[in-house]
Amino acid sequence: MSQIRKPPKAEAADSRDAGGGQARGRGGDSGASVYRTQVSDRWRSYLAHHRHSARDSLQRLLATPLQSLMTWLVIAVALALPAAMKTALDNVQVLGDSWQGVPQLSVFLNPRARPAAIDTFREQLQKHPQVKGVEYISPEQALKEFEARSGMGNALSSLDSNPLPPTLLVVPNDGLDAQALAALGDKLKAEPVVDDVVFDRAWVERLNQLLALGERLVLALGGLLGLGVVLVIGNTIRLSIENRRDEIVVIKLVGGTDAFVRRPFLYTGIWYGLGGGLIALVLQVLLLWLLSGPVAALANSYQSHFGLSGLGLSGSLNLLLLAALIGWLGAWLAVGRHLGEIQPR
Amino acid sequence: MIRFDQVSKRYPGGYEALSRVSFDVPAGDMLFLTGHSGAGKSTLLKLIMLMERATQGQVLVNNQNLNRLSNRQIPLLRRQVGVVFQNHQLLFDRSVFDNVALPLMIEGYHPREAGRRVRAALDKVGLLKKEKQNPIVLSGGEQQRVGIARAVVNKPRLLLADEPTGNLDPELSAEIMRLFQQFNDVGVTVMIASHDISLIRRLNRRVLGLADGQLVHDGVLPHVSDPQTTEG
Numbered sequence: 001m002s003q004i005r006k007p008p009k010a011e012a013a014d015s016r017d018a019g020g021g022q023a024r025g026r027g028g029d030s031g032a033s034v035y036r037t038q039v040s041d042r043w044r045s046y047l048a049h050h051r052h053s054a055r056d057s058l059q060r061l062l063a064t065p066l067q068s069l070m071t072w073l074v075i076a077v078a079l080a081l082p083a084a085m086k087t088a089l090d091n092v093q094v095l096g097d098s099w100q101g102v103p104q105l106s107v108f109l110n111p112r113a114r115p116a117a118i119d120t121f122r123e124q125l126q127k128h129p130q131v132k133g134v135e136y137i138s139p140e141q142a143l144k145e146f147e148a149r150s151g152m153g154n155a156l157s158s159l160d161s162n163p164l165p166p167t168l169l170v171v172p173n174d175g176l177d178a179q180a181l182a183a184l185g186d187k188l189k190a191e192p193v194v195d196d197v198v199f200d201r202a203w204v205e206r207l208n209q210l211l212a213l214g215e216r217l218v219l220a221l222g223g224l225l226g227l228g229v230v231l232v233i234g235n236t237i238r239l240s241i242e243n244r245r246d247e248i249v250v251i252k253l254v255g256g257t258d259a260f261v262r263r264p265f266l267y268t269g270i271w272y273g274l275g276g277g278l279i280a281l282v283l284q285v286l287l288l289w290l291l292s293g294p295v296a297a298l299a300n301s302y303q304s305h306f307g308l309s310g311l312g313l314s315g316s317l318n319l320l321l322l323a324a325l326i327g328w329l330g331a332w333l334a335v336g337r338h339l340g341e342i343q344p345r
Numbered sequence: 346m347i348r349f350d351q352v353s354k355r356y357p358g359g360y361e362a363l364s365r366v367s368f369d370v371p372a373g374d375m376l377f378l379t380g381h382s383g384a385g386k387s388t389l390l391k392l393i394m395l396m397e398r399a400t401q402g403q404v405l406v407n408n409q410n411l412n413r414l415s416n417r418q419i420p421l422l423r424r425q426v427g428v429v430f431q432n433h434q435l436l437f438d439r440s441v442f443d444n445v446a447l448p449l450m451i452e453g454y455h456p457r458e459a460g461r462r463v464r465a466a467l468d469k470v471g472l473l474k475k476e477k478q479n480p481i482v483l484s485g486g487e488q489q490r491v492g493i494a495r496a497v498v499n500k501p502r503l504l505l506a507d508e509p510t511g512n513l514d515p516e517l518s519a520e521i522m523r524l525f526q527q528f529n530d531v532g533v534t535v536m537i538a539s540h541d542i543s544l545i546r547r548l549n550r551r552v553l554g555l556a557d558g559q560l561v562h563d564g565v566l567p568h569v570s571d572p573q574t575t576e577g
Contacts, residue, residue, distance in 0.1 A: 045453035250434050253394075254448040254495065255424035258417075344396050 049263060057267040060240075061275070068275070071236050075276025075323070078229050080283040082222035083311065083319055087284065089214045091308055092207070105185055106198045107168040111139065113193040118166060121193050125170060130184055135169040142167060165195060226326055233272050233330030237265050241338050249344045261339060266331045273327020277320040284311060346372040346503055346534040347393060352402035354388050354558075362388040363558045365402070370536065372502065375529040377545045378538040380555035386538040389555070390507050393536075394426050395419045407503065424452060427496030427533075429506035433488045435480040435495075441467070442476040445495045452499060466494040470524060486517040493524060497533070504528055506537040510544065518544055542566075 061068040109118060118136070125134045137145075142164040170188070172181060185197045241248070251261050288310050299306040311319060347370040354363040363385045370376060378386050391397040392404050395411055404411045407425055414422060435444050442463055449459040467473045470490035475483065480491050489509060496504060506525065510518035522537075522544060529535045539545060545552060546566050554562030 041455045041458075042453040045450075045455065048456070049450065049453075246434075247436055247438070250436055251447065251451065252420075253396075253423065253428065253430075253434060254451060255420045255422075256451045257420045260420075260451055 049260070053264040054267045054270075057264045058271050061268065061271055068272075071232065071272055072275040072279055074232055075229050075272060075327075076279035076283060078225040078232075079276055079280035079319065079323055080287075082218050082225055083280055083284055084287055085214070085218045085221065087288070087309075087311055087315075089211060089218060092214075093211055094309070095306060105170040105172065105181075105188070107170055107188055107194055108196045108198070109166045109168065109193050110195050111165045113166070117193050121191060122168060125168065125188075130173050130180065131170055132173050133171045135171075137167045137169060139164045139166050226322075229273070229276065229323075229326050230330040230333065233269050233327050234334040236272065237269055237331045237334035238338055240268060241265060241334065241342070245342055248339065248342045252342075253344045258339065262335050265335045265339075266328055269327040269329075269331020269334075270324050271327070272330075273323040273325065274320060276327070277323025280323065281311070281316055281319060346370050346374070346407060347536070348403075348405040349389075349392075350403040350405070352392065352399045352404055354385075354392060354397060355400045361558055363392075363399075363555075366555075366558075366560045367402075368553060368560060368563060370534060372534050373529070373532050374551065375526065375535040376537075376551040376553060377548075378536060378553045378555065379540055379542065379545060381540070384555040385558045386555055387507060388558075390428075390505050390536075390538055393503075393505060394423055394428060420451075424448065424499065425501055425503065427499070427501035427504040429489070429492050429496045429504070429509045431508040431511045433480075433492040435488060435491055437479060437481040439479075440477050441472065441480050441483070441491050444480055444491055445476075445498050448495060448499045462498055462500075463494075466498040467491075469497070469527075470494045485512050486520070489513065489517075489521060490524070493521070497528060502533060504533050504535045506535070506539075508538055508540070510539060510541055515544070522548060 109121075122134055122136055125131055139162045143162050146164065172184060181199065185199060188194055189197045248261055288308055292308050295306075295308050310316075347368075349366050349368050352363060352366045353361065355361045366385075366389070378389060380386055388397060392399055392411070393406055395414065399412065406422065409422065411422070436447075445463045445466055446459055449462060454462070464473060464476070467476055470493050472483075472487060472490055472494065475487065480488055483491065493506075493509070496506075504525070509525075510521050513521065518541060525535050525537060526548075549565060551564060552562060552566050553560060
């Protein structure tokens with residue numbers, strides 16, 4: 001204790017101090033016992049405080065498990081809802097894509113058309129440069145298929161005559177765009193033997209539009225619920241700031257920067273977000289597990305091997321990341337609003 | 346080390362806590378600040394560590410004009426000034442060691458060096474054996490000494506104390522004062538706000554006397570006279 005000399009300041013952000021510089025280095029003499037904080041020390045200590053803040057804030061949350069669990073659940077429910085909707089949309093999208101793979105035109109023919117005329121038309125079509133293949137489905141075949149698939153065979157058999165028209169399934173060439181397809185459809189429709197032309201793709205497009213609408217809804221709902229989570233976390237952080245008022249005052253009194261005071265609270269926010277995100281993932285898995293049985297049965301009845309898929313690894317990681325970000329944001333808002341009010345008196 | 350130049354502090358509402366106070370404290374000095382409660386002692390100390398800002402005049406600490414320091418730079422000023430508070434301002438959610446280590450943690454000391462310094466400071470105030478205890482179980486005098494250890498742990502060149510003996514009996518008060526003298530002996534500038542006139546008189550140091558926000562006395566108190574001297 002033979003001399004007193006200030007070590008240079010820590011906290012890189014504050015290192016550009018004004019005025020303090022001149023005083024430094026005076027007052028000391030030979031410097032035998034003088035310790036100066038090195039850049040590497042400051043960096044190490046900066047990281048150490050991050051580690052310490054992260055660990056300490058998590059321990060504080062776990063010290064009041066019930067209270068923390070409530071907050072986590074609120075966050076989880078708010079996150080699970082849009083996440084579940086997103087998963088549902090993704091699954092429908094997969095279904096839509098599997099239809100989109102085989103664009104085809106159903107050409108319904110006039111039921112009174114003579115078989116010879118149908119044959120001629122069919123051969124004509126097969127030679128068409130934009131057509132890859134044509135399949136003829138007679139009214140009888142259509143009826144049989146309908147009976148087998150729809151489960152309404154009894155109702156149909158009570159009819160006197162077969163209401164289904166003869167149909168040509170036309171598979172156009174690959175790479176035909178929507179416009180060319182529409183033109184082809186219009187041309188076919190003008191043929192005398194043709195009653196109507198239906199694009200299977202039209203349904204897919206409509207489905208895609210619905211999906212886009214759903215996506216927007218999920219985004220809007222997710223945004224609202226995310227805002228809710230930000231506010232919930234902000235309020236929780238506000239309370240914990242209030243509880244640690246004394247500590248904040250003392251830290252400010254002995255020269256702690258705002259960043260130093262802020263750090264543990266930001267970590268608290270991140271832990272709230274991450275915990276909520278984890279529980280939301282668990283909820284999601286439970287939901288999928290509950291629904292996968294019925295969905296498989298339903299798909300089976302349509303001779304489909306469709307199965308529900310979840311968020312997947314990257315989706316789950318994204319959810320966690322987003323949750324942590326939301327937590328951090330909530331904490332940041334609360335800290336920004338309330339930390340300035342706490343000044344030593 | 347400290348210079349006040351025509352400093353006034355007016356609080357919102359018009360109350361003037363300090364009016365046109367000027368004085369100069371050279372480095373290495375030890376002096377007392379005295380006066381009735383409400384005379385402006387606390388306000389004066391708060392101006393030095395920027396818990397308040399002067400409404401008029403200039404405050405210089407360590408050659409820094411505090412008027413020119415931004416709010417962001419306040420932490421840096423406070424790291425240069427050790428402060429002992431009347432109510433200790435200790436944290437009861439951590440050990441004595443961690444309380445004393447707080448300023449070093451904030452400044453980013455290497456844990457090994459921080460530990461060495463904390464123990465040196467605790468040894469100085471005679472509490473090395475209690476480093477692991479929670480300050481709440483310590484006596485008032487011991488708590489005050491923990492506060493002193495924390496104030497000097499990063500070896501500030503200026504030490505402020507606000508009524509450090511306020512709640513202590515005379516014997517403990519004398520002990521605390523001896524500590525402050527020891528710090529002064531190694532070159533620390535020490536400024537102590539106190540209304541314990543008899544103790545101050547015994548120590549025979551420079552005294553700044555405040556009354557109603559005005560500096561009414563500056564110098565060593567005469568040995569035999571009535572206590573009213575301090576109020577001018």
